[in-house]
Amino acid sequence: MNNYRLSIALEGPCCAGKTTLGRGLTSLLSESIGYVQDYSDFVGGGRNLPPAVPDDLDSEERALRELLRIEADRTAGPLAAQPELLLIDRSVYTLLAHCHALEQMTGVPYGDLAHRMLTESKIPVWPDLVLYLDVSQETVDARNRGKFAPGSIFVDPQFNMGFRSYFRRLADAGLTRIVWLDAARTPEELRDLAAAPVRRELCGAG
Numbered sequence: 001m002n003n004y005r006l007s008i009a010l011e012g013p014c015c016a017g018k019t020t021l022g023r024g025l026t027s028l029l030s031e032s033i034g035y036v037q038d039y040s041d042f043v044g045g046g047r048n049l050p051p052a053v054p055d056d057l058d059s060e061e062r063a064l065r066e067l068l069r070i071e072a073d074r075t076a077g078p079l080a081a082q083p084e085l086l087l088i089d090r091s092v093y094t095l096l097a098h099c100h101a102l103e104q105m106t107g108v109p110y111g112d113l114a115h116r117m118l119t120e121s122k123i124p125v126w127p128d129l130v131l132y133l134d135v136s137q138e139t140v141d142a143r144n145r146g147k148f149a150p151g152s153i154f155v156d157p158q159f160n161m162g163f164r165s166y167f168r169r170l171a172d173a174g175l176t177r178i179v180w181l182d183a184a185r186t187p188e189e190l191r192d193l194a195a196a197p198v199r200r201e202l203c204g205a206g
Helices: 018-028 057-080 092-106 110-120 137-144 157-173 187-205
Strands: 006-011 033-036 085-089 129-134 177-182
Touching (some): 018 033, 018 085, 018 187, 057 085, 057 092, 057 110, 092 110, 092 157, 129 157, 129 187, 137 157, 177 187
Parallel strands (some): 006 129
16 A cells, blocks of 8 residues: 555656756645655766666666666665655656666567566556656757766767657556646746646645
């Protein structure tokens, strides 16, 4: 049984402003919030995560098992606090979208592998609502400012197109509730835009 009223994921490409939005919503909303850190932030940086680009299906299976372990660890504390709202900075949908994008780029069925492993696992928290921070590749490049090196998959246009297409497919199929937000706005504008659907969802979950 869930020990929270509502779970909401912040999704989108790197440099879209997910973590900034998470901080903004946490300070704005009056409900008790359990904040789940981004995978990378939780382990102390991307260098402590499995390789973003696998060599083959076996290496990606190992990576997903490690990410499931991280998923269990990063959600344990916030879940134990029994918050009204669980706010997740990148959810299990990030892992699925990542593998979907890799599959589109390489033709290797990473997406099928991820779907099987993650849906069979009891570890992931599947959010009730996704807030997708939609932003152009030009804005990603402008905001990067050296965080990701040239050639990194996380700022690769083809990868980001594939990542976004996964969420578009989810939305079109009605498989989960997704609110698309214009992440080119200022952090304050984006926070206020995001707060409205969050409050509506909280009222409905009460």
